[in-house]
Amino acid sequence: KAQELKGEAQKAVGDVKDGAKHLADTITGKR
Numbered sequence: 001k002a003q004e005l006k007g008e009a010q011k012a013v014g015d016v017k018d019g020a021k022h023l024a025d026t027i028t029g030k031r
Helices: 002-028
Strands: none
8 A cells, every 4th residue: 555655756746847848848938
C-alpha cells in the first residue's frame, strides 16, 4: 500500500514538473 502511494506521489510530482517546464517554455517562447 505504501509503495502504491509512493508511486502515485512520484507520478504527480513528474506531472507537475512537466507542466511547469511546458509553462516556462511557453512563456519564454520555446515550443
